[in-house]
Amino acid sequence: MKIAWCITGAGHFLEESYEVFRTIKKGVRPDVSNPKPQTPNLKITIFISNAGVEVLRMYGIFAKLKEISNGDYMEEIFTEPEQGSSSPKAGRFSLKKYDAVVVSPATSNTVAKIAYGIADSLVTNVVSLATKACIPVYIVPTDGFPGKVESKMPYSIDRDKCRGCNDCEPRDSCEREAIYGAPIPQIDLLRCDGCGLCSELCPYDAINGGVVEIKAREIDIRNVEDLRKMEGITILERPEHFIFYKTHSDYYNP
Ligand SMILES: Cc1cc2nc3c(=O)[nH]c(=O)nc-3n(C[C@H](O)[C@H](O)[C@H](O)COP(=O)(O)O)c2cc1C
Numbered sequence: 001m002k003i004a005w006c007i008t009g010a011g012h013f014l015e016e017s018y019e020v021f022r023t024i025k026k027g028v029r030p031d032v033s034n035p036k037p038q039t040p041n042l043k044i045t046i047f048i049s050n051a052g053v054e055v056l057r058m059y060g061i062f063a064k065l066k067e068i069s070n071g072d073y074m075e076e077i078f079t080e081p082e083q084g085s086s087s088p089k090a091g092r093f094s095l096k097k098y099d100a101v102v103v104s105p106a107t108s109n110t111v112a113k114i115a116y117g118i119a120d121s122l123v124t125n126v127v128s129l130a131t132k133a134c135i136p137v138y139i140v141p142t143d144g145f146p147g148k149v150e151s152k153m154p155y156s157i158d159r160d161k162c163r164g165c166n167d168c169e170p171r172d173s174c175e176r177e178a179i180y181g182a183p184i185p186q187i188d189l190l191r192c193d194g195c196g197l198c199s200e201l202c203p204y205d206a207i208n209g210g211v212v213e214i215k216a217r218e219i220d221i222r223n224v225e226d227l228r229k230m231e232g233i234t235i236l237e238r239p240e241h242f243i244f245y246k247t248h249s250d251y252y253n254p
Contacts, residue, residue: 002043002074004093004130006103006123009051011059012142012151012214013105017239018061018068020104024243025068043074045098047089049110049123050080058154060194080122087125093133101130104140104239108220111141115223115230131232139227140236143220153210155192155199159184161206170198170207 005021007014025044046069048056056062069075074097078089092098103110103123110123119128130137142151157179164183171179178191179198187198187207199207228235236242 001041002045002098004045004047004098004101004126005068006047006049006101006106006126007052007056008049008103008105008107008110008123009055010105010107010142011055011153012149013140013239014055014059014061015152017104017140018064020239020243021068022064044069045074045092046077047122047126048077048079049107049121051107051109052123053079054190055154057193058189059152060196062193078122083122085120087122090122090125090129093126093129093135096133096135098130098135101126101135101137102140102242103127103137104236104242106139106141108141108143108217108223111139111143111220111227112223114139114233115226127233131230134232137233138236138242139233140239140242141220141224141227143214143216144224144235145216145237146221148213148215150211151214153212154189154194155187155196155207155209157185157187158206158208161204162202163204163206169201169203173201174198 003024005017007017021044025042027042046065053062056065065077069077071077076089083089093101106114110121113120113124114127117128119125127137127139162184168179168182168185171185174197176191176193178188178193179185180188199209224235227233
């Protein structure tokens with residue numbers, strides 16, 4: 001069984017998506033107390049959009065992807081810069097080398113592109129070629145449904161709590177020099193790797209991830225509805241639904 005996991009630049013559902021693939025790879029089914037070993041031949045290739053790389057770092061997940069895809073053949077991690085504009089590795093889908101594609105999480109940007117048949121990035125190329133080769137594609141949109149959702153944010157500095165210390169331990173200890181400025185510093189999220197050390201070191205609890213409420217736009221919901229009508233594409237409400245999807249019972253021994 002070979003799965004292509006595509007990650008786009010979304011914070012929403014990102015940790016949940018990582019947990020799902022870590023779980024599948026480990027072969028531990030989360031709904032049973034006595035998990036059975038999983039199909040030993042499961043291989044997961046990861047395809048990441050440019051924004052996906054940045055956001056994965058901000059949430060401290062990028063470095064952990066090697067636990068899922070160790071770099072061997074069909075277990076690589078592909079990013080956009082190395083795949084140029086034509087995404088040659090997406091040709092594997094025309095060759096039918098994968099059993100399924102999962103885009104989780106899928107930003108509203110990537111959803112819109114797929115809905116309009118655009119294939120100008122690594123992930124949209126993967127989806128385009130997979131559907132042309134009749135490989136099933138599962139998409140977990142971040143903005144697919146009416147109503148508000150709670151979404152975890154990357155680290156930021158709470159300006160009400162920060163005391164503007166001269167000797168700011170979080171700033172001075174950050175190996176990536178991602179915290180800058182005085183008296184109240186800021187975090188450069190493009191440098192941050194989400195390690196969380198700053199949050200632990202601040203004695204005033206001024207650095208946290210926080211949670212925000214987000215409401216999907218009508219256009220995003222419409223685009224997801226359009227995707228639902230596309231042949232070969234299945235919309236999943238949450239990343240965990242991929243584990244329980246009926247056609248994937250064969251990931252586990254009966
Ligand atoms: C911390 C962070 C979290 C984000 N979360 C989301 C999200 O949950 N959903 C979304 O549609 N866009 C989100 N974005 C915006 C996308 O990264 C941005 O639209 C990007 O252009 C998407 O590119 P991609 O679809 O090629 O990955 C987030 C951006 C940042 C910096």
